[in-house]
């Protein structure tokens with residue numbers, strides 16, 4: 089396989105050209121063998137360009153060409169040319185059938201892109217550009233083809249043969265082989281093609297659509313996992329119902345299949361009628377999966393299902409439009425989860441993820457607009473910006489238009505574009521046309537990178553009985569974009585009087601919930617609210633109505649007030665987070681300052697007292713901001729000081745309220761249940777345990793005993809893992825026996841063993857680096873399994889004091905592993921390398937060490953295009 093030179097090709101959005109040919113029909117025949125698979129393809133070409141073309145390039149990568157015919161004639165030498173990245177047909181006729189035969193090596197395909205053989209199964213992954221590793225083709229999303237696929241394999245190893253659509257026929261053939269033919273009636277781009285062959289058990293269910301059609305639901309897993317598909321199947325049915333109820337969208341095939349695998353680069357893939365999933369997002373039982381694992385399954389199952397309309401029926405013209413399907417589908421899955429669970433808690437979690445991944449991305453060298461302008465490797469653009477910020481943009485449109493109008497826009501979008509490959513512009517145009525609205529200013533959100541800073545200040549006029557609010561916005565420069573225009577920012581808000589009640593919003597247009605949505609379009613605007621006999625405190629950006637950094641001029645007292653009285657759950661959480669961040673930053677700057685000042689103490693006390701509050705929400709309110717988030721608020725991340733300050737705060741809150749935590753720990757104990765209330769109670773109880781163990785008082789030893797007991801006796805993985813993690817990561821606890829015990833119990837469950845690996849890699853102790861070196865040679869470690877690699881390396885990179893050790897040892901070690909991984913799985917290597925891109929955020933010594941690590945990688949021989957692009961953008 090030839091590696092294109094790193095800077096070889098940069099694809100520009102503006103260079104898009106419609107294809108000169110379409111291939112409305114493709115017939116594939118695969119003889120599956122782990123070492124040597126043969127793929128026969130019949131491609132029916134039809135010219136769509138007005139005039140003949142001299143060259144028609146087809147994509148092809150890592151293929152061994154065995155034969156090549158056009159309309160049953162072997163192609164002569166002057167009729168084609170083989171290149172580094174494919175096959176060029178010379179002076180092709182207007183219509184023709186191309187027949188190719190190629191050979192591939194699925195077992196050697198550790199990149200997990202294209203057709204690969206892993207864990208005894210054949211699987212495909214074609215998004216974004218994997219199909220070209222299966223056969224020569226126009227591998228681009230604006231070429232829609234009807235697929236007929238025949239699979240041949242040995243019956244013994246591969247009793248199950250699956251592809252998109254409907255199974256039309258099956259049969260036996262010589263030497264114990266068998267075959268199956270599948271037809272997908274819906275034309276689709278190559279990236280949605282999939283096939284699976286292996287020895288899989290199936291869990292079946294049925295779904296009746298709103299219009300009364302019956303759909304067979306099938307989840308394919310290893311025989312021993314059939315009992316662990318309850319949550320997946322249930323989530324699927326709920327997602328199908330939700331899309332009918334909320335968007336009027338039904339499923340369109342007779343069969344919906346999901347296949348789980350341990351060998352997958354991402355979360356899951358929405359292939360038409362045949363989703364392929366990372367097992368992490370399918371398998372769950374109370375003994376092996378935590379509450380958050382269950383929630384992950386619910387949202388990813390829904391996400392892939394929702395793609396059937398947003399992504400598959402209406403697909404992408406080109407990869408610059410990626411957020412058209414991903415931002416929209418993330419928004420849809422977030423809303424689905426909000427409707428299934430607590431909306432406020434869901435929103436807090438979504439924003440927490442946005443801030444943990446997207447804000448740093450937007451503030452660093454890898455920043456890019458939601459609709460990028462250029463890429464060299466598209467796999468590097470499956471980012472938090474395209475997904476999570478993209479979802480926030482859709483949410484803002486939803487806020488600006490209103491629910492009913494948004495739905496009208498969606499209806500028109502589907503009506504106009506069903507069966508087509510379209511652009512973000514087409515989506516916005518449908519939203520505008522359905523509602524006679526002008527979203528021209530809003531388009532800037534798609535083209536401009538960087539997180540806007542929103543500054544708010546206000547003053548009460550006791551004579552006029554009015555309150556004037558001033559909002560100001562500014563977006564910092566990002567690579568390639570030095571000047572920024574203002575963007576339209578919807579600011580949901582309310583006013584609270586000093587008793588904590590809503591005050592009238594006369595002077596602004598009131599929304600349905602007695603809130604207003606202010607639209608800040610200029611750099612700075614002011615609003616005056618009248619008829620206010622008493623001073624008020626504004627609750628701004630409720631529900632986090634825009635992906636911005638809000639800097640408000642409110643003092644601690646106002647923040648403390650909002651932490652107790654704000655009736656918007658997100659904002660209440662935000663206020664107490666702000667108090668904690670402020671206290672922590674003060675303690676970081678001066679270690680003699682207590683991180684638990686009176687306002688924070690009082691706010692914490694009032695939440696701890698409030699037993700009527702939803703326990704999940706209460707746990708959110710009481711969870712301290714992460715070290716990374718605190719670091720994000722500093723100009724230079726003070727790695728150790730942040731760790732110390734946060735530990736001290738946890739300890740102080742633990743000690744100060746020990747009695748209350750103890751009471752919670754005991755009162756919240758309950759036999760395992762799966763409902764939202766039970767989940768919240770577990771979360772709060774385990775938070776109590778962590779504070780008690782952190783506390784310096786007498787309770788610590790007693791609590792360590794409780795933790796051991798909880799670890800040993802838990803009837804579910806949430807509680808067991810919480811205790812396990814506390815014990816393993818406890819600075820004064822010898823974890824050897826508990827590590828052994830856990831491994832012995834769970835070694836047969838890869839997803840549980842991933843947790844075992846990642847908790848060790850994330851342990852904030854100096855000896856962790858050494859231990860991680862051992863983990864990499866552990867018999868259960870496997871460089872070819874992304875979940876395992878991510879558990880160790882991802883866990884390590886999320887371990888601030890160890891990864892960012894001042895002597896640079898963490899970086900050097902890490903880069904060495906990325907280098908190794910790049911030869912095996914470039915996509916995963918490139919993704920894991922991104923923490924190194926943030927070097928500008930650290931002190932001079934660390935900067936130097938991080939850059940040295942990146943430089944070492946840049947000098948690697950046979951550097952993949954994926955990793956090369958990340959490094960090149962990180963090290964200008």
Ligand code: PHE
Nearest residue numbers: 215216354356357358392470
């Ligand atoms: N399209 C998938 C999703 O978000 C993600 C994915 C991208 C999976 C690329 C595999 C490869 O649902």
Ligand code: ZN
Nearest residue numbers: 391395414417
């Ligand atoms: Zn998606």
